[in-house]
Amino acid sequence: MLRPEDPGGGKVANRWPLSVGAFFLLLLLLLISPSLCTRVDAGTLVVGVVVADDGQPIDGARAYLWAPTGSRSTDSFLADSTVTDFRGCFHLFSLHNPGTVEISVLKEGFKAFTATAPYGSLAMDVALLRIQSPDSSRGQVRAASTGDSIHSRCEDQGVDS
Numbered sequence: 001m002l003r004p005e006d007p008g009g010g011k012v013a014n015r016w017p018l019s020v021g022a023f024f025l026l027l028l029l030l031l032i033s034p035s036l037c038t039r040v041d042a043g044t045l046v047v048g049v050v051v052a053d054d055g056q057p058i059d060g061a062r063a064y065l066w067a068p069t070g071s072r073s074t075d076s077f078l079a080d081s082t083v084t085d086f087r088g089c090f091h092l093f094s095l096h097n098p099g100t101v102e103i104s105v106l107k108e109g110f111k112a113f114t115a116t117a118p119y120g121s122l123a124m125d126v127a128l129l130r131i132q133s134p135d136s137s138r139g140q141v142r143a144a145s146t147g148d149s150i151h152s153r154c155e156d157q158g159v160d161s
Contacts (some may be wrong), residue, residue: 046077047091050090051125053130060084061083063090066104090154
């Protein structure tokens with residue numbers, strides 16, 4: 001592209017810093033960029049406490065969070081796992097596709113407990129029963145609230161769960 005010269009012999013600056021092609025490329029990128037962004041949901045946060053049938057906290061129980069892959073409702077992956085602390089507390093977290101999560105709690109010498117719940121902020125109480133018990137381990141998963149007793153019991157007090 002020829003640029004006109006000024007009377008002093010120098011070139012006159014182009015008034016358009018971008019070429020037409022670059023302008024249309026930039027416009028195209030701006031139009032399609034929202035479709036390239038991935039929406040990130042809040043995910044799932046599970047705060048739970050595990051006790052034995054006598055009400056004593058169980059230290060060292062293993063908690064697992066299984067999350068949906070998004071491709072089929074029956075497909076899931078291990079999103080997080082942890083071990084309960086001396087208070088019986090655990091925290092699980094995962095960013096994943098919306099759907100139903102599965103939480104399992106296991107400890108040698110006790111019957112396992114598994115529950116499903118919709119993703120979100122969850123509180124979980126689990127009572128693991130000893131292998132010899134004729135009953136099954138039991139638990140409750142619910143939507144967590146700010147004043148939930150589990151949150152106050154399992155607040156981070158310098159102890160990793």
